[in-house]
Amino acid sequence: MPTETFEFQVEARQLLQLMIHSVYSNKDVFLRELVSNASDALDKLRLAALRDDTPDADVTDLHIEIDVDKEARTLTVRDNGIGMSYDEVTQLIGTIANSGTAKFLQELREAKDAAGADGLIGQFGVGFYSAFMVADEVTLLTRRAGETQGTRWTSRGEGTYTLETVDEAPQGTAVTLRLKPADSENQLHDYTSPWKVKEIVKRYSDFITWPIRLMPEAGDDGESREAETLNSMKALWARPRDKVSDDEYHELYKHISHDWREPLETIRLQAEGTFEYQALLFVPAHAPHDLFTQGYQRGVQLYVKRVFIMDDCEELLPPYLRFVKGVVDAQDLSLNVSREILQQDRHIRMMQRRLTKKVLSTVKDMMASAPERYTTFWREFGAVLKEGLVTDSENRDAILAVASFATTRDTDEPTTLKQYVERMKDGQDAIYFMTGESREAIENSPHMEAFRAKGVEVLLLTDPVDEVWADAVGEFEGKRLRSVAKGDIDLGAGDDGKDDAEKERQSEEYAGLLGWMTEHLGEDVKEVRLSSRLTVSPACVVSDAHDLTPALENMYRAMGQEVPRAKRILELNPEHQLVKALNRAYTEREDRTELTETAELLHALAVLAEGGQPKEPARFVKLVADRLERTL
Numbered sequence: 001m002p003t004e005t006f007e008f009q010v011e012a013r014q015l016l017q018l019m020i021h022s023v024y025s026n027k028d029v030f031l032r033e034l035v036s037n038a039s040d041a042l043d044k045l046r047l048a049a050l051r052d053d054t055p056d057a058d059v060t061d062l063h064i065e066i067d068v069d070k071e072a073r074t075l076t077v078r079d080n081g082i083g084m085s086y087d088e089v090t091q092l093i094g095t096i097a098n099s100g101t102a103k104f105l106q107e108l109r110e111a112k113d114a115a116g117a118d119g120l121i122g123q124f125g126v127g128f129y130s131a132f133m134v135a136d137e138v139t140l141l142t143r144r145a146g147e148t149q150g151t152r153w154t155s156r157g158e159g160t161y162t163l164e165t166v167d168e169a170p171q172g173t174a175v176t177l178r179l180k181p182a183d184s185e186n187q188l189h190d191y192t193s194p195w196k197v198k199e200i201v202k203r204y205s206d207f208i209t210w211p212i213r214l215m216p217e218a219g220d221d222g223e224s225r226e227a228e229t230l231n232s233m234k235a236l237w238a239r240p241r242d243k244v245s246d247d248e249y250h251e252l253y254k255h256i257s258h259d260w261r262e263p264l265e266t267i268r269l270q271a272e273g274t275f276e277y278q279a280l281l282f283v284p285a286h287a288p289h290d291l292f293t294q295g296y297q298r299g300v301q302l303y304v305k306r307v308f309i310m311d312d313c314e315e316l317l318p319p320y321l322r323f324v325k326g327v328v329d330a331q332d333l334s335l336n337v338s339r340e341i342l343q344q345d346r347h348i349r350m351m352q353r354r355l356t357k358k359v360l361s362t363v364k365d366m367m368a369s370a371p372e373r374y375t376t377f378w379r380e381f382g383a384v385l386k387e388g389l390v391t392d393s394e395n396r397d398a399i400l401a402v403a404s405f406a407t408t409r410d411t412d413e414p415t416t417l418k419q420y421v422e423r424m425k426d427g428q429d430a431i432y433f434m435t436g437e438s439r440e441a442i443e444n445s446p447h448m449e450a451f452r453a454k455g456v457e458v459l460l461l462t463d464p465v466d467e468v469w470a471d472a473v474g475e476f477e478g479k480r481l482r483s484v485a486k487g488d489i490d491l492g493a494g495d496d497g498k499d500d501a502e503k504e505r506q507s508e509e510y511a512g513l514l515g516w517m518t519e520h521l522g523e524d525v526k527e528v529r530l531s532s533r534l535t536v537s538p539a540c541v542v543s544d545a546h547d548l549t550p551a552l553e554n555m556y557r558a559m560g561q562e563v564p565r566a567k568r569i570l571e572l573n574p575e576h577q578l579v580k581a582l583n584r585a586y587t588e589r590e591d592r593t594e595l596t597e598t599a600e601l602l603h604a605l606a607v608l609a610e611g612g613q614p615k616e617p618a619r620f621v622k623l624v625a626d627r628l629e630r631t632l
């Protein structure tokens, strides 16, 4: 097949431009990326061999080679791993399949300045393409293990690449970079210098479990010299804790997660006894952009006796810890272990329980000893962690203990439930919260009025998951969790000077109106009653204690479930002039046509006040317009 020329996809072209003009300051990392890809390719081949997938593959002496040629100014990273077929090269190298990258480019265009770009590249990582930071031409020669023909891919990163089938190619992949000319800047980063290469490999890739060999330079004397292995190949999780530096842990994290930034927290766990395993887990410092999407690849890497078995092993951590990255190395599993077996294995379930507890206790420690890091953690992952309140009853208390919430208290600092309980007023017997779309929407909702007037603290919950867990949890340390928008609220007589006798009198006074309105609005509300929630607004709607809130109803519907629309309760503020006047009109007038409209409007206003929609917006507008007209 002749050499064919192809155009890069638009996104790929943009990314390449970026690499060529290299906005990223730390160019050394290109080598880490290529070595990381090579290491993955070796892992994949060994795994295929274990499963007898590629009988014709050569799995002896799997390794990575780095070859530099000072004269030609080239650097080659070669592996004898799984390699790529012609189709795979077009799919994996010519296009950018990763949706994250498209998002990355968009943000990059918005960032514009170099400092912003630096941060963004660090955020997404760009793998193979980072070669173009240091090279003006890149050639990739690859042969898929078990196949006979190879593929050569070449590009200068300028919009096109060429592809060619070759008859003779060693198994695996060789990436050759023609390094940019050495100018004053590049003098400092001379990647043809063996010292420089050694230093980079040692710094970024020491833990890689395959030998990384530096090929000897052809000496002037023609003497052949030995290739030198640059990395220690020691699995970090198997080394004594105090023998591993933070930097080493961080580099492993970057290799595993494809995140270029430091992790927030490193967690080690060593389980001895009948079922032995080691775990090295990381909490990232930033939530990935796709954490809440369907296709999010969760899970940690599973090793068995130092042999890589799979990426994204989901069985080792519950979905609400899906942001955790890392490695778990088990001694007593079979190398042939499959997903099906993992799903049923008792030991795996025990590991999951133990790892979950370990992550949660780490967060708790962070809370006590590193409050700033905890704050970052909760900002990035709190919404995910709270899913566990619904799905993991065993750890519910542990999750509640590390949760924090925005509050009506006069501060931006979130509060824990424990702190809330400590501040509770005498006689207050519940932890009050309100859910909603935003802090502002909640704070302006009429449901909050009495709480504000009496200085009772309310937690402000704005994550979608809050709608679900708050009901499921029920209580914390013996205190009920109560929505301010549900059921009867009695903040106790006293502060507002209203005693039981006064209430009794009011309910008699309004009995007729309430009964009449309940009947008239019966299609939409199950009851009209007097409110102890309101101090300013004339009316509000609340849910019955055991009914779903409208937000939750919508959520279930969005998930495709049928839920009947629960009728709600309309509460009136007996102190409000409008309500008083309405009552007067009700008792005095014979003809109530006008009043039925007023009742309807009052209901619509209450719905609007909490951010909802009147049932018939057009009718609502007409009624209001008619009345406005009469005031002119």
Ligand code: ADP
Binding pocket: 033, 037, 038, 041, 079, 081, 082, 083, 084, 092, 093, 126, 127, 128, 129, 172, 173, 258
């Ligand atoms: P990433 O490594 O983040 O997936 P890259 O752009 O670095 O992104 O690589 C894209 C894909 O190309 C890899 O996922 C892998 O499938 C393939 N690939 C890259 N390098 C190699 C290699 N040395 N051997 C086999 N496949 C490779």
